[in-house]
Amino acid sequence: MAAMTMPAAKGRRVRLERPEPLAKADGQKPMAAAKVRKPELLAPAGSLEKLKFAVHYGADAVYIGGQKYGLRSNADNFTLEQMKEGVAFARGYGAKVFCAVNIYAHDEDLDGLEEYLRGLEEAGIAAIIAADPVVIETAQRVAPGLEVHLSTQQSVLNWRTVQFWKEEGLPRVVLARETSLEQILEIKRRVDIELEVFVHGAMCSSFSGRCVLSNHFTDRDSNRGGCCQSCRWQYDLYFGEDEPVLSGEGDRFTMGSKDLCMIAHLPELIEAGIDSFKIEGRMKSLHYAATVTGVYRQAIDAYFADPAGYRLKPEWLEEIYKAANRPLTTGFFFGEPDADDHIYGPEPKGAPYDFAGVVLDYDERTGIAVVEQRSPFRPGQEVEFFGPGGRLFRQTLVELEDESGARIDVARHPLQRVRIRTEQPVRAMDLMRKRIAGA
Amino acid sequence: MAAAEARKPEPSAKAIHGQNSLMKARKPELLATASSPAELERLANAGADALLVGGPPFAARAAGPFDLAMIRDAARLLHPQGKRLYVLVNNLLDNAALEALPKYIRGLAEAGVDAVECGDPAVLMTVREEAPGIVVHWNAEMTATNARAAEFWGRRGASRAVLARELNGEEILAFKAKTSLEVQVQVHGITNIYHSKRRLVESYLEHSANTGRSFVLRGRDGSDAGGSAGLPGAADAAQGLYLIETERPDSRLPIFEDEAGTHIMSPDDICLLEVVHELLEGGIDAFKIEGLLKTPEYNEAAVRAYRTAIDEWLRDPAGYEFREEWLKPVRALQDPRRELTFGFYYKEQVY
Numbered sequence: 096m097a098a099m100t101m102p103a104a105k106g107r108r109v110r111l112e113r114p115e116p117l118a119k120a121d122g123q124k125p126m127a128a129a130k131v132r133k134p135e136l137l138a139p140a141g142s143l144e145k146l147k148f149a150v151h152y153g154a155d156a157v158y159i160g161g162q163k164y165g166l167r168s169n170a171d172n173f174t175l176e177q178m179k180e181g182v183a184f185a186r187g188y189g190a191k192v193f194c195a196v197n198i199y200a201h202d203e204d205l206d207g208l209e210e211y212l213r214g215l216e217e218a219g220i221a222a223i224i225a226a227d228p229v230v231i232e233t234a235q236r237v238a239p240g241l242e243v244h245l246s247t248q249q250s251v252l253n254w255r256t257v258q259f260w261k262e263e264g265l266p267r268v269v270l271a272r273e274t275s276l277e278q279i280l281e282i283k284r285r286v287d288i289e290l291e292v293f294v295h296g297a298m299c300s301s302f303s304g305r306c307v308l309s310n311h312f313t314d315r316d317s318n319r320g321g322c323c324q325s326c327r328w329q330y331d332l333y334f335g336e337d338e339p340v341l342s343g344e345g346d347r348f349t350m351g352s353k354d355l356c357m358i359a360h361l362p363e364l365i366e367a368g369i370d371s372f373k374i375e376g377r378m379k380s381l382h383y384a385a386t387v388t389g390v391y392r393q394a395i396d397a398y399f400a401d402p403a404g405y406r407l408k409p410e411w412l413e414e415i416y417k418a419a420n421r422p423l424t425t426g427f428f429f430g431e432p433d434a435d436d437h438i439y440g441p442e443p444k445g446a447p448y449d450f451a452g453v454v455l456d457y458d459e460r461t462g463i464a465v466v467e468q469r470s471p472f473r474p475g476q477e478v479e480f481f482g483p484g485g486r487l488f489r490q491t492l493v494e495l496e497d498e499s500g501a502r503i504d505v506a507r508h509p510l511q512r513v514r515i516r517t518e519q520p521v522r523a524m525d526l527m528r529k530r531i532a533g534a
Numbered sequence: 535m536a537a538a539e540a541r542k543p544e545p546s547a548k549a550i551h552g553q554n555s556l557m558k559a560r561k562p563e564l565l566a567t568a569s570s571p572a573e574l575e576r577l578a579n580a581g582a583d584a585l586l587v588g589g590p591p592f593a594a595r596a597a598g599p600f601d602l603a604m605i606r607d608a609a610r611l612l613h614p615q616g617k618r619l620y621v622l623v624n625n626l627l628d629n630a631a632l633e634a635l636p637k638y639i640r641g642l643a644e645a646g647v648d649a650v651e652c653g654d655p656a657v658l659m660t661v662r663e664e665a666p667g668i669v670v671h672w673n674a675e676m677t678a679t680n681a682r683a684a685e686f687w688g689r690r691g692a693s694r695a696v697l698a699r700e701l702n703g704e705e706i707l708a709f710k711a712k713t714s715l716e717v718q719v720q721v722h723g724i725t726n727i728y729h730s731k732r733r734l735v736e737s738y739l740e741h742s743a744n745t746g747r748s749f750v751l752r753g754r755d756g757s758d759a760g761g762s763a764g765l766p767g768a769a770d771a772a773q774g775l776y777l778i779e780t781e782r783p784d785s786r787l788p789i790f791e792d793e794a795g796t797h798i799m800s801p802d803d804i805c806l807l808e809v810v811h812e813l814l815e816g817g818i819d820a821f822k823i824e825g826l827l828k829t830p831e832y833n834e835a836a837v838r839a840y841r842t843a844i845d846e847w848l849r850d851p852a853g854y855e856f857r858e859e860w861l862k863p864v865r866a867l868q869d870p871r872r873e874l875t876f877g878f879y880y881k882e883q884v885y
Contacts, residue, residue: 318676345747349738427731433733434738
């Protein structure tokens with residue numbers, strides 16, 4: 096398997112211009128620049144279970160979708176009851192839950208909106224993420240206990256538009272992924288509002304909200320949850336009377352972007368004063384959510400423990416790769432994306448690991464863990480156990496037993512509970528991944 | 535929640551409409567786009583009531599670039615005829631484009647422009663501050679999907695809503711019934727179905743060159759621009775660059791790149807001439823013919839066809855009957871590989 100390399104920050108490197116410290120009005124010496132606050136780490140929670148893991152692995156906040164008005168209509172979206180359970184769980188860790196209410200609504204969708212928003216507020220949701228002005232206005236009117244954050248679906252790129260939404264009473268804007276670090280700095284300088292920025296995960300290749308390929312190809316409304324990722328399909332490029340632009344064989348045209356990964360640039364993002372670091376991925380696996388959240392959590396904490404001594408740890412990158420199913424890029428942060436930032440040809444395989452199990456329980460006396468199967472595994476396989484905070488060890492599986500203690504030669508049933516002797520202690524909500532043979 | 539305190543008091547939509555009452559269309563407006571001063575004059579003569587133009591960096595997908603001098607001349611030509619000039623300021627603006635915006639808006643005001651079509655709140659606020667005499671038409675492309683959102687923008691200064699093309703006929707008429715704003719519907723031509731800030735053709739050609747493939751793009755003068763020279767910008771719409779998706783060999787999706795990014799356009803053209811009377815009966819205020827990627831000859835034929843239909847309906851709404859022969863000149867000029875369809879007029883979407 097070809098080694099995956101970290102995307103180089105491209106093009107012109109941004110010089111972080113720290114704004115001049117403000118002079119006091121009476122001409123005294125300027126105040127020192129305010130100490131940088133720790134950003135919120137915001138993780139995706141595509142289901143109640145994923146929520147618990149994201150929070151457990153270190154998210155300060157998670158975002159979910161309900162059964163209506165959200166863009167991921169194929170996720171296991173939360174019922175109000177599940178939201179309440181999620182909110183209670185998160186509260187135990189001091190974490191908040193946001194709900195994406197981010198469609199652009201057609202008239203037919205608006206019935207029931209008020210009741211839905213009141214339900215979110217009552218369920219303890221801290222904020223909604225919204226794009227349609229009707230949703231924003233309605234929430235402000237009927238559920239003032241909900242913060243309203245502006246969705247990336249509004250594709251906000253400039254400080255004046257950010258200021259508009261601040262004047263509308265919104266405390267936070269999620270910027271378009273087309274903003275560079277330089278542009279983010281300027282927006283931060285000009286407008287006193289919280290900025291939430293995607294730092295990891297899949298990206299639309301279009302301006303968010305400005306693509307109806309799915310509508311045209313499949314009658315599925317992309318701006319109400321029906322996106323079928325047509326940007327990742329294969330196309331041929333022609334001109335004139337069906338003359339191919341390219342000769343010979345080779346990769347076909349596509350618009351699909353690599354996935355964003357900014358783990359190598361955390362100090363710049365932190366020092367820019369970005370308030371919330373957002374990880375994309377409600378449709379991605381529990382394994383992804385836990386792994387990626389865990390890595391960014393460790394990195395952010397390491398930076399604040401010792402900013403001057405901070406350095407990117409290779410194991411963080413390795414962990415990211417184990418959960419990555421697409422190659423990685425820094426997107427628009429440092430310049431315009433080009434040939435290196437899109438996925439041409441067959442998608443390269445991710446790292447040779449698969450999510451295999453969830454640790455439910457561990458007995459210190461016997462050294463035996465009860466693991467819930469998430470993909471088949473068998474004796475002789477090399478696995479890794481990992482948990483929050485960077486705990487990780489590898490071992491080869493020796494014996495597997497079912498719950499009654501009988502030996503089994505393979506754990507083949509989903510959610511099957513398997514007893515495994517682990518070489519080091521593990522804890523509930525630790526995860527197990529298996530190495531894929533031959534890779 | 536400091537929402538109420540933070541928000542400035544809004545002029546009512548009615549007050550704003552009152553300001554601009556002189557500009558309000560009293561009868562249905564036939565709006566066309568122009569790619570050049572010559573085409574603008576031609577389409578005005580053919581019966582367009584209003585023309586829509588624009589230029590980089592503020593316009594996305596203007597039919598052809600108009601600078602301020604050309605805009606000024608266009609206003610001088612149209613106003614004595616009782617016709618109006620609108621300018622596209624519909625691009626999503628970054629900080630750099632924002633710097634030049636106030637001056638541009640003031641320039642538009644001085645040029646006598648009647649309205650600006652925009653979808654970025656920064657533009658709306660800049661027009662209100664710098665040129666309150668210019669009317670704002672709210673155009674947020676695919677995201678303009680419900681009447682209450684239109685009212686929202688109306689209360690912040692817009693007087694017209696440009697509807698998304700992905701609404702069906704029922705939704706269009708319901709929208710009009712539920713809003714106090716004017717409603718503009720695209721009745722003919724190509725639509726934008728994808729807009730990216732990325733240079734996707736250039737990236738792909740760069741990738742191909744890196745993997746040893748050569749490409750050929752024919753310039754407008756017929757000469758070849760091959761190898762890796764002249765990367766798009768050579769993605770020039772006039773050369774007819776288009777995509778074909780693997781499973782849909784009969785759909786050609788025009789694609790082009792400019793300062794606003796990469797644009798992928800619809801494989802077919804909307805043609806609602808046959809149902810224009812439904813829209814007229816429903817009170818739709820403006821009927822837009824999109825002339826992008828079409829010749830002036832074609833656009834003139836389209837303008838004449840809709841002019842005829844609208845005038846016939848106005849003359850005798852009760853007795854109005856669509857006549858297929860009105861479409862014949864358009865069909866004669868229609869690219870045989872592009873269908874005339876009803877677009878989303880009869881569609882039900884799922885999600």
